[in-house]
Amino acid sequence: EWGYSPTNGPDVWARLFPQAGGARQSPVDICTSIASSDSNLEMKKLTFAYESQSDLRILNTGHGWKVEAPQSGSRLEGGPLGEDIYQLEQFHCHWGETSAEGSEHTVDGRAYAGELHLVHWNTTKYQSFAEAAQHPDGLAVLGVFFDVGNESNDEIEKIVSTLSEIKFKGQFTDIPDVIDPTTFLPSGLGYWTYLGSLTTPPCNECVIWIVYKEPITVTEEQLVQFRCLSACSGEAEEFIVKNYRPPQPLGNRALRECNA
Ligand SMILES: NS(=O)(=O)c1cccc(NC(=O)NCCCCO)c1
Ligand SMILES: [Zn+2]
Numbered sequence: 001e002w003g004y005s006p007t008n009g010p011d012v013w014a015r016l017f018p019q020a021g022g023a024r025q026s027p028v029d030i031c032t033s034i035a036s037s038d039s040n041l042e043m044k045k046l047t048f049a050y051e052s053q054s055d056l057r058i059l060n061t062g063h064g065w066k067v068e069a070p071q072s073g074s075r076l077e078g079g080p081l082g083e084d085i086y087q088l089e090q091f092h093c094h095w096g097e098t099s100a101e102g103s104e105h106t107v108d109g110r111a112y113a114g115e116l117h118l119v120h121w122n123t124t125k126y127q128s129f130a131e132a133a134q135h136p137d138g139l140a141v142l143g144v145f146f147d148v149g150n151e152s153n154d155e156i157e158k159i160v161s162t163l164s165e166i167k168f169k170g171q172f173t174d175i176p177d178v179i180d181p182t183t184f185l186p187s188g189l190g191y192w193t194y195l196g197s198l199t200t201p202p203c204n205e206c207v208i209w210i211v212y213k214e215p216i217t218v219t220e221e222q223l224v225q226f227r228c229l230s231a232c233s234g235e236a237e238e239f240i241v242k243n244y245r246p247p248q249p250l251g252n253r254a255l256r257e258c259n260a
């Protein structure tokens with residue numbers, strides 16, 4: 001089973017998952033000097049609309065936590081997404097064993113303490129998430145960096161408060177609180193965008209990435225709780241202390257920025 005250790009981690013994924021060795025892989029290091037500033041003339045404004053939902057299911061995938069949030073009423077459109085409408089499917093995040101690392105994307109070589117992914121799929125063109133993941137414009141993922149600070153993030157706290165119930169791989173529970181995905185987004189809505197892939201196997205090259213420039217703040221304690229999840233289903237405890245893929249070559253892909 002793939003993971004993040006030397007024997008089953010990112011360096012060997014391509015053996016089992018050929019797409020992992022492709023030319024439009026994610027994450028990437030965002031070199032801010034080469035980001036082409038996209039005068040908003042070429043790119044329409046990115047707009048999103050989410051519902052607030054309670055009783056969302058959170059599960060321990062063995063690679064981290066994932067909140068299933070299929071929101072038929074949600075819409076992500078504009079920006080680099082052309083004329084298509086994308087719908088929220090799930091959100092999850094990536095972290096490291098210390099807060100010196102943990103994000104998947106890096107900015108001029110700098111890693112953040114973690115990275116939240118809000119995963120959407122193209123409902124204009126495709127009939128399901130699984131189908132969309134087989135096409136180059138199938139998914140749109142919003143990436144939000146975590147900075148460590150003194151204020152705990154109330155929305156993240158709603159996730160953290162359930163983690164003791166899903167300690168082991170395969171366990172799931174419902175989040176009693178109302179979750180509004182909008183609250184995960186930073187106040188500054190400037191972002192970078194490029195064409196990439198899923199950052200975990202099978203690494204399908206199906207993602208239009210939108211990575212916000214401004215991080216949100218979480219506390220060290222909240223990250224410590226993430227690292228208490230177990231990658232195993234039974235007694236053996238192997239904590240999920242890191243679950244980020246290092247940056248992959250950008251190659252000749254365009255990296256655009258939009259200062260909303
Ligand atoms: N990390 S990410 O690129 O946002 C992303 C988004 C949606 C799906 C995935 N990866 C997968 O679904 N992989 C299939 C097996 C995962 C088992 O935990 C990764
Ligand atoms: Zn992810």
